[in-house]
Amino acid sequence: MKIILLLCFSFFANTAFAADAIIDLKINTLWVAVAAILVFFMQAGFALLESGMSRSKNAINVMMKNYMDVCLGSLIFWLVGFGIMFGDNPSGFFGQDHFAPIDAAAWDYTLLLFQIMFAATAVTICSGAMAERTKYDAYLIAASIIIAFIYPVFGSWVWGGFYGGSGWLADIGFIDFAGSTVVHSIGAWCALAGIIILGPRLGRFDPESGEPRDIPGHNLSLVALGGFILWLGWFGFNGGSTLAADSSIGLILLNTQLAAAAGAVGALISSRLTGSPILLTATINGSIAGLVGITAGCATMTPGFAIVTGLVAGAISIWGAIWLLKLKLDDVVGAIPVHGFAGIWGTFAAGIFITGDLFNGHQALIQLVGIAAAFFWAFPTALLVFYIIDKTLGLRASSQHEQQGLDFTEHDEVGYPEFNQSITYHKDV
Amino acid sequence: MKLENKRRAIYTILSEVISGDDLLAIMWHWQNKYSDKSQFELNHFLSDCKNYTEIANNRTSLYRKLIALFVTEDHNLKEDPWQLMLTYEKDKSSPNCLTSEDQENWSDILDTVINEIFSALRTDTQRSIGRYVIQHLTRLELPQSLAYSLHVWFTDKRAIDASEANIIQLKKLINLFYIATCEFIGPVEADKILSNAIRAANSIHTNSNLDARLFL
Numbered sequence: 001m002k003i004i005l006l007l008c009f010s011f012f013a014n015t016a017f018a019a020d021a022i023i024d025l026k027i028n029t030l031w032v033a034v035a036a037i038l039v040f041f042m043q044a045g046f047a048l049l050e051s052g053m054s055r056s057k058n059a060i061n062v063m064m065k066n067y068m069d070v071c072l073g074s075l076i077f078w079l080v081g082f083g084i085m086f087g088d089n090p091s092g093f094f095g096q097d098h099f100a101p102i103d104a105a106a107w108d109y110t111l112l113l114f115q116i117m118f119a120a121t122a123v124t125i126c127s128g129a130m131a132e133r134t135k136y137d138a139y140l141i142a143a144s145i146i147i148a149f150i151y152p153v154f155g156s157w158v159w160g161g162f163y164g165g166s167g168w169l170a171d172i173g174f175i176d177f178a179g180s181t182v183v184h185s186i187g188a189w190c191a192l193a194g195i196i197i198l199g200p201r202l203g204r205f206d207p208e209s210g211e212p213r214d215i216p217g218h219n220l221s222l223v224a225l226g227g228f229i230l231w232l233g234w235f236g237f238n239g240g241s242t243l244a245a246d247s248s249i250g251l252i253l254l255n256t257q258l259a260a261a262a263g264a265v266g267a268l269i270s271s272r273l274t275g276s277p278i279l280l281t282a283t284i285n286g287s288i289a290g291l292v293g294i295t296a297g298c299a300t301m302t303p304g305f306a307i308v309t310g311l312v313a314g315a316i317s318i319w320g321a322i323w324l325l326k327l328k329l330d331d332v333v334g335a336i337p338v339h340g341f342a343g344i345w346g347t348f349a350a351g352i353f354i355t356g357d358l359f360n361g362h363q364a365l366i367q368l369v370g371i372a373a374a375f376f377w378a379f380p381t382a383l384l385v386f387y388i389i390d391k392t393l394g395l396r397a398s399s400q401h402e403q404q405g406l407d408f409t410e411h412d413e414v415g416y417p418e419f420n421q422s423i424t425y426h427k428d429v
Numbered sequence: 430m431k432l433e434n435k436r437r438a439i440y441t442i443l444s445e446v447i448s449g450d451d452l453l454a455i456m457w458h459w460q461n462k463y464s465d466k467s468q469f470e471l472n473h474f475l476s477d478c479k480n481y482t483e484i485a486n487n488r489t490s491l492y493r494k495l496i497a498l499f500v501t502e503d504h505n506l507k508e509d510p511w512q513l514m515l516t517y518e519k520d521k522s523s524p525n526c527l528t529s530e531d532q533e534n535w536s537d538i539l540d541t542v543i544n545e546i547f548s549a550l551r552t553d554t555q556r557s558i559g560r561y562v563i564q565h566l567t568r569l570e571l572p573q574s575l576a577y578s579l580h581v582w583f584t585d586k587r588a589i590d591a592s593e594a595n596i597i598q599l600k601k602l603i604n605l606f607y608i609a610t611c612e613f614i615g616p617v618e619a620d621k622i623l624s625n626a627i628r629a630a631n632s633i634h635t636n637s638n639l640d641a642r643l644f645l
Binding site for chain 1: 600601604607610611612613615616617619620623645
């Protein structure tokens with residue numbers, strides 16, 4: 001009798017466990033799919049922000065680059081990126097299977113969808129920095145290489161091994177929860193390589209004094225709206241990175257919110273300290289820097305440290321932009337200080353602000369190894385890619401095209417027909 | 430080596446074998462195509478002049494002498510032929526060169542656009558932009574008459590002669606002015622000034638069947 005009762009109990013327990021697992025899978029899938037939709041919406045934020053910070057004659061070109069980043073990103077990451085990043089990874093340096101998955105488990109498709117959005121985010125960081133003087137086709141080729149190779153290879157070092165093996169940075173204990181380094185810094189280092197090869201926009205720096213000249217964006221309302229949308233999307237970016245609808249999401253989203261707010265305050269204080277006016281663009285970049293900063297450690301630090309992380313990241317976005325200008329590097333939207341420099345800080349902060357293990361020197365060292373690995377992988381590789389494209393296809397638009405605006409020369413469309421361009425440019429040319 | 434000294438060196442050596450209008454025509458060819466290039470491009474320059482027997486027969490020795498003169502920077506050079514070149518070009522260009530009404534109108538419209546651009550600039554900026562344009566003019570490979578009239582325009586603002594230029598060359602020329610304006614006063618002002626200049630040209634030449642926007 002006891003045996004029968006035991007068997008019955010065992011049967012119902014297993015059935016209940018299986019039912020729980022199915023429910024968990026459904027809820028997790030729903031959460032990650034919603035998060036993927038939020039991250040997709042970030043592309044709209046990037047497009048608005050970058051377009052608004054560019055001159056009106058390049059507004060469509062910037063939008064088109066963002067749009068095609070998503071399209072190419074989706075196709076290429078499905079084709080090769082996912083396999084390199086998450087496939088079986090015995091070496092620790094790249095995945096070897098799960099390319100172009102067409103017959104996978106339900107959860108694999110969910111993960112792939114979510115990661116496609118991350119890949120598109122990484123590459124779209126380049127488009128803003130390189131805006132207003134890059135040939136469209138050349139940019140798309142570079143973006144494809146970044147999505148197919150540069151981004152997923154580094155990703156495999158940190159997040160790889162879903163289907164066997166693991167990345168070498170993950171093995172040594174590198175922490176990057178949602179991608180301060182994997183997504184944002186990699187995108188920023190590629191952007192840095194791009195703007196070095198491109199050179200600054202015509203007249204960006206005074207030829208005699210070397211002083212930078214302001215080239216204001218054409219629509220700051222778009223910039224603000226883009227900033228809000230990015231902030232919203234970041235809840236999916238960080239929250240979805242749990243890959244499970246569990247109770248940790250509350251802390252992650254709260255940390256995200258606080259760091260973004262602190263980032264704006266950090267930018268504001270830094271602007272005051274530098275004697276600069278409090279610019280809308282700088283404030284929004286400050287909050288995005290806060291978001292980039294908290295991305296690595298949003299799941300492992302308390303809200304107080306999230307505020308510190310965001311505050312410092314916001315300050316870095318201001319000082320970093322000033323430093324880049326001193327180096328005569330023309331980053332149209334401030335992508336490199338916001339995603340690169342704040343990404344470095346955020347990744348480091350994730351190592352020193354771990355709840356219950358504060359200021360662990362060993363972990364901090366590991367974080368620095370990961371940060372350096374990201375730079376020394378992405379920057380030289382992207383530099384080579386952009387250099388080869390520049391020498392073969394040509395990366396930079398001609399000065400005549402830069403004069404006319406890339407909307408007209410690359411797309412034969414005009415973003416604001418009722419303004420100057422319809423008066424200035426002859427449609428038959 | 431300064432541009433003037435380069436010109437004097439070329440003139441000194443070539444005048445040993447050729448003279449008159451042919452020499453000045455060759456000097457203009459060098460001025461427009463090779464003056465901003467390395468001394469090692471002189472071989473191509475001499476090759477371009479193969480139709481002149483005097484040059485073709487002495488090409489090797491001319492090249493050797495030119496290189497030697499460029500390297501040693503000998504001060505025993507003839508006077509700068511620039512004035513002679515300008516006079517030659519002025520005599521050569523005449524109203525007969527205008528082959529159509531359109532080309533005449535292009536000259537007027539170009540003249541207006543450039544005048545409008547300059548009228549929006551401070552005097553010191555005008556000078557800087559003028560110098561920049563002259564420095565970079567050679568790479569545009571403009572007709573000699575246009576290059577000459579631009580040189581003259583910068584000094585005494587006489588009418589610009591674009592009768593021998595095609596629309597592609599004029600677009601490149603306007604773009605050079607735009608680049609110079611960007612460099613010296615920044616792209617935001619440059620955009621405004623160029624846009625206003627084009628609009629002004631179209632409003633002044635309302636009777637013309639040409640559109641200044643085609644320069645862009």
